[in-house]
Structures are given as structure tokens and as C-alpha cells.
Amino acid sequence: MPLLDTPVRLGVQIQPQHHSSYSAMRDAAQRCEDMGVDILFNWDHFVPLTGDPDGTHFEAWTVLAAWAEQTERIELGTLVNCNAYRNADLQADMARTIDHISARDGEGRFLFATGSGWFERDFDEYGYEFGTAGSRLDALADALPRIEARWEVLNPAPTRRIPVMIGGAGEKKTLRLVARHADIWHSFAGPDTLPHKLDVISRWADTDGNDASRLVISNELRGKGVEEADALYDAGVRLFTLGVSGDDVDLDAIQRWLDWRDSKN
Template sequence: MLLDTPVRLGVQIEPQHATYGQIRDAAARLEDMGVDILFNWDHFFPLHGDPDGAHFEGWSMLAAWAEQTERVEFGALVNCNSYRNPDLQADMARTIDHISAKDGTGRFIFGTGSGWFERDYDEYGYEFGTVGSRLDDLAEGLDRVVARWDRLNPAPTRRIPVMIGGAGEQKTLRLVARHADIWHSFVPAAGLAHKLSVIDRWAEQEQRDVSGLIVSNELKNRDAADADALYDAGVRLYTLGWAPGTPDFDQVQRWLDWRDARNGARA
């Protein structure tokens, strides 16, 4: 199913418990260090630490990164489908794609999911619904996003990569098979073969080739042995949750060194 693509490292700069200056400076330094992708998240309140601590909105930040950065790809890990009309999401993504196109080709990745953080919904006035209803909304939303990209003028600079987060086998993995270029999860190495077989089965029904699907997983609280096991199971994009308010650039460098060693072994 999977192509043997190079290992990439994405750092998720948590948009919480930091000033925007710290976030901006971290993005610049991480790009200079050689990180492949910068991520944030799409929430309105901190996910850990002081629940009422400092926090910034994600899409506005992504537009700023599009202008600030030169090389690195970037996106949300992940956007919440519930918070914005899908056609608007498509237009926002297309616009950020163009802002980032310093050499003519955009660098935006459209990471998306169904949403789960109930406080966001309650305080911002969205209907929380159920896990099932939110996944149904995501399915409809993704169809609308892709259709809108085909109608926008100007069109996106490239086919914007779609990244879908989650591991539910009945709905989420079917959406992965239908739309995703990147599948992100926290599934341990031992469970990935089964999940990938589910994606393959859904892909047969969807009549879509998923041989180029990039498998993504998280490094936070894991060590090199875990990363090696994930690699053997097919992971090629590694993400690292990272706090800009208390930045640990040495941690990032260790994972960059691991990435480079893995890619060197492939050569």
C-alpha cells in the first residue's frame, strides 16, 4: 500500500501559554533548523495547563506563517470542520496557499477533523452534537471543500494536500480512503497494520488509489525505539507537540538528527 518516501518532521507549535512574539520567533527558528512542516491546532482555549491561560486563534496564525516563512510547509493539526462553513474553509485555504507561494507553488496543508473539545463548542455557540453527527458533518464538509477548490478563481496553486486525523474504522478511515493524502493518528506501531488494512478495504469501495498515502504519527513522550517501530510499521511523517512558551530546541534537533540518520540509511 505505502510508498517508501523520506521521513519528514513536523513540529506542532502549541498556540497556548506564550506570547505571539514567542510563537513567531519559534516558527522562524524551526524553519531555519530544517523542520519540514509547522503545525498549530484549531481550538479557542488551552488544551492543557491553565485552562484560562493565553491562547491564539489558529487560522489567523496560519495566514501570518504563510507570509513569514519561505520554505516550510504548514497547516493545522487539525482544523475543526464544525467551526466554519466548508466553502469558507476552502476559500481560506486557497488564499493562504497563494500567500505562501513565494516560488509559485503554495505550501499549505489542509489538516482537518470532526472536532472533539466541548468547551470550544459551548463557549463559541456551536452545536456539539455527537461523535457520529460530527463525523457525518465532516464527510459532507470535505466533499464541499474539494468541490469549492475546483470552482475558485484563482484556483489553488497546487492540489492542496488533505490531512485527516483520527482512527475510527467505520467513518474516519473511510474518509481517509476517500480524500486524504496524509493520515494522522496516535495509533501505536503494533496497531498500524490493522488500521492500514481497513483503509485499503475502504479504498476498494471508494475506487481510489491510496498507494501514495503518507502515514503520520506523534513523537511526544516517545523515544527513538518507538520512532523506529513506527517507521517499520509505515510511518513517514512524525509530529512533535511543542511548547513555544518554554522552547526546547535541543529536543527538536535530536529528532532532526534521527530523521537525517533514517533518510541517510535509505540513500
């Protein structure tokens, strides 16, 4: 562990904030697919995280459904879904539905990336109980088996085994959930701390009788150069994500990272 015999992939997170219109987001999504980006992400918040706090913002899951219909090849997901905002079985049904909307040649492209939530303003403005970091993680631990069980009984079933991606690095709760449920771990960890975190995941997997040997490691490119990306690659990261916000999408930066991705494959 981690899984190294998988191609390096590039995900672009089109943050759904500060866009002049939905059509600007739609056009950015299409450009990403046309350029060869592997995964298209948004985020699951209700208000902007940066810039003008009252700026324009769009809801994540409805945007994903629109992207699923619009695109043909690229995978889709939130980076990441907030478990607290929706009933667990409903999340499973929504994921299954977008999986079908995105299906081409019989197989969907939806990736279920999820976490416990952290941005208190989201919770306050939409009337959700914020609780504590621990209580939100406990709720995620309760939800994940329900989501997986619901996928087993939905009619029609998902077109494929929907990959699960979990973000976070807390060793007592989050990494145990990664060991139990995740196909992809969005790590946030640097190359120096990744070996320790992976050892924690491995030990949790052994404790629970799970197999974490097929785990793909993800990390962010924000603020990083090629040297840092190379170090993450050497540490085992195989999915790299780049965030863009507003209408001014830096296509040159995306292309540079696509070229770097191709140099690794």
C-alpha cells in the same frame, strides 16, 4: 500501502497556548524553519487544552496566515482544523488564500489537515452545537467533497493540489474518509495496530473504487523515544510530529529528532 518511497519528515506543532506574546510564537516558528523542520503546525482550538484553562491562547487560521507570510520554505497547517467551526466552502477559500500567501516560486506550502472536532469547551464557549462524535463525522463527510469542489472553481485557483491530511482511527467512518480524501493519515496508532488499520483503509478504498496506495502515514513523537520511533518507521510512518507549548521551546529536542530524521533519509 503505505507509501514508503517518501522521505521521513518532521513536523513541529507550536501549540498556540501559554505564550507570553504573539512575537514569542513568531520567533519559535522562525527557529523551526531555520533549523530545517519540514512542516509547521498549530492546532484549531479556542482555549488551552492543558495547564491553566484560562491561560493565553491564539486563533489558528490567522496565525497560519501570518506564518505563511513570514516563512519561505516550511509547509504549514493545523493539526488539525475543526470542520465544525466554519462553513465548508469558507474553509476551502481560507485554505486557498493561505496557499497563495505562502507561495514562493509559484507554489504554495499550505497543507489542509482536518478533523471533526472533539473538545466540548470550544464548542460551548463559541456557541457551536457539539452534537455527537457520529454527527460531527457525518458533517465532515459532507464537507470534504464541498471543499474539494470549491477548490476547483475558485478564482484564482490554488497554486497546487492542496494536500489533505485527516486525523483519527475510527474504522467505520474516519478511515473511510481517509480512503476517500486523504493524502496523509495522522494515525495515532501504534506499530502493532497500524497493519490492521491500513488493511481497513485499503478495504474501504476498494469498496469505494479509490486508490489509497499513495497514502503517507503520520504519527506523533510525544512521549516516545528513538526505539518507539524506529518501530513506527518500520511500520510505515514517514511523517512524525512533535508538539511544543509556551515560550520555552526545547530546541535541543527538536534538533535530536531532526538528526534522527536525517539518519533515516
